[in-house]
Amino acid sequence: MDVGHPSTCRSRGATGGSGATDAEVRVPGTVVVGLGGIGSAAAYHLAARGATVLGLDPRLPGHRDGSSHGRSRLVRQAYAEGPEYVALTTAAWRLWHELEQASGTRLLTESGVLAVAPIGGALVADTLAAARAHGLPVEHLTATAIRDRFPAFRVADGWEGVLEREAGFVDPEATVRTHHRLAQEHGAEFRAERVVDIAFGAHPLVRTDVAAYRADRVVVAAGPWAPELLAATGLRIVARRKVVAHFAPTDPRALGADAMPGFSIQHDGHLYYGFPDHDGQGVKIGRHDGGEDTTPDTIDRVVRPDEVAELRGVLERFLPGAAGADLDAYSCMYTMSSDEDFILGALPGAPACFVATGCSGHAFKFVPVLGEVLADLALGVRPRYDIGFLSPDRAAARASAAIDR
Ligand SMILES: Cc1cc2nc3c(=O)[nH]c(=O)nc-3n(C[C@H](O)[C@H](O)[C@H](O)COP(=O)(O)OP(=O)(O)OC[C@H]3O[C@@H](n4cnc5c(N)ncnc54)[C@H](O)[C@@H]3O)c2cc1C
CATH class of the missing domain: 3.50.50.60 (FAD/NAD(P)-binding domain)
Incomplete structure (x- = not known):
């Protein structure tokens, strides 16, 4: 030009x-x-x-x-956030593949994504509803089925999940x-x-x-x-501070992208999301909700020990083999609408x-x-x-x- x-x-x-x-x-x-x-x-x-x-x-x-740094962002199609997004998620899924072809660059890891919640929790119910409304292939799994399919997950009876196979993560x-x-x-x-x-x-x-x-x-x-x-x-609109942490898996074979999916977990009133061990990054986990309003000039880039401990605690409960040594932790920003x-x-x-x-x-x-x-x-x-x-x-x-x- x-x-x-x-x-x-x-x-x-x-x-x-x-x-x-x-x-x-x-x-x-x-x-x-x-x-x-x-x-x-x-x-x-x-x-x-x-x-x-x-x-x-x-x-x-x-x-x-x-907001676009790091090596992983979940990509899903059965959108719990609202079925009205599904026309866009399915188009994006197609366009990710087209972008890989046009560029000759691998961007997408098709690991699938597993949403886990207590039985009746909104995360699983809303994902299933979006899938049904748009005819998307997902599997509704009991806690036993989750443990059988993905031994890395420790999910108690009384919990359930939905597995979306045509999902995974991209490298931002x-x-x-x-x-x-x-x-x-x-x-x-x-x-x-x-x-x-x-x-x-x-x-x-x-x-x-x-x-x-x-x-x-x-x-x-x-x-x-x-x-x-x-x-x-x-x-x-307002910028909001978020924290993400990476941990070394103690059981790497069960925690790679070929052995377990990306995940989101509704737990204790919060929504956590994470990724299998990939490309030497360890298992990454963050909390979607919460965080302080901030600006790019004033954001606190120092991660507090209690913030890392919270994320480690979620892994210890749901993916104990992922909660090895601390590898990395950093703060970053969402831009929120009301x-x-x-x-x-x-x-x-x-x-x-x-x-x-x-x-x-x-x-x-x-x-x-x-x-x-x-x-x-x-x-x-x-x-x-x-x-x-x-x-x-x-x-x-x-x-x-x-x-x-
Ligand atoms: C930790 C974290 C985890 C996330 N996980 C997921 C996920 O799993 N799945 C998912 O779908 N989404 C996820 N998101 C959200 C997603 O990453 C963001 O919605 C997306 O990256 C936003 O992109 P953007 O282009 O708006 O912002 P950015 O990528 O931040 O781009 C903004 C650009 O504007 C430029 N700029 C700023 N000011 C000026 C100026 N004055 N003049 C010119 N240029 C300027 C900046 O330099 C920057 O390059 C996550 C976000 C974060 C932070």
Whole structure:
């Protein structure tokens, strides 16, 4: 892609602050702000359709500052979070395979995913309901069946599970790097610039620390930085601190991705998720709920011993062979919406400006389909999936909505 150099473009007067130039660069296409998990996918899908794309992100692909770092994200189709997502989860499953083919890169490990809960618990019931509503193949397992199939799991009688075979996990850092590479191969131009301000109008003006771009359209996918960047839009979003820990398995043979699935466990009023021992990473576990509201500038990056102890305790109870030596622990961020549904679509009153935010800790599995949908929106094509329930215009996405812990 070829966007003009500022010195060749007409000046439209002061752009103000942060060292940005006064000149506006005209971008006859889409500026993508943020090239992490979602933005890099949007840039790829746009560029692959021949569209002009300028991507802006001050950080290197695969960085660890945002929400798309590490080596594993669960990918499921029978979506307990809401059957209305299933058209998107099934499309994403197809697109993960297409992305692997297009890139020649292995991203997906099809380990299956097992959801475990006390009998009658919402996690298993909602997963089964989503599977039934959409005819997805899952197995409803008793505690005995879980122990027989997956000896690593210690699940007491009185518990149950649902196993989804067409599920597993993807490598987020490799995915971001892959989308970067493919987007650029298709002509997208990426610049290491930090966006300082966006004027959301018919032809949005995106100002960075070095330049100002007047685009036909803008897509904002700024992860946990979005609350600051989109502050003027009236969207209700907040970054939230989360902790993840890795432990060395004491019984590696029973805990690899060929012997056990990814998992989620509803336990003691909390929802835990985790991954088999993979690629020397050990068994990884995190808690989906809870955490403190934060910002990328102020997040506490130090993990407290009690946070690691809680996660170790869950493994000791449900996967005792996984609770070996501490390997790693770190904090990271979700970007929460008030109803934990994504905020996806055109900003109200700004039809050339599109956002993907409020992803509430469950968007990575959707990354390829979110890229496709954002490309549709930016090119004026009606997406083939119903995304109305994710609208930025819904009451729960607006500033007046409360965000629960
Ligand atoms: C610990 C953890 C576990 C998770 N587990 C799962 C899971 O198992 N399954 C699942 O589906 N999802 C999971 N998620 C959620 C998923 O990873 C996120 O929803 C997804 O990664 C969000 O991607 P993003 O593109 O919004 O954000 P990011 O990938 O963080 O990208 C945002 C980008 O914006 C850039 N940026 C910021 N400010 C600016 C600026 N001013 N100018 C230009 N660029 C800017 C940043 O540098 C960054 O590259 C998990 C998330 C976390 C944190």
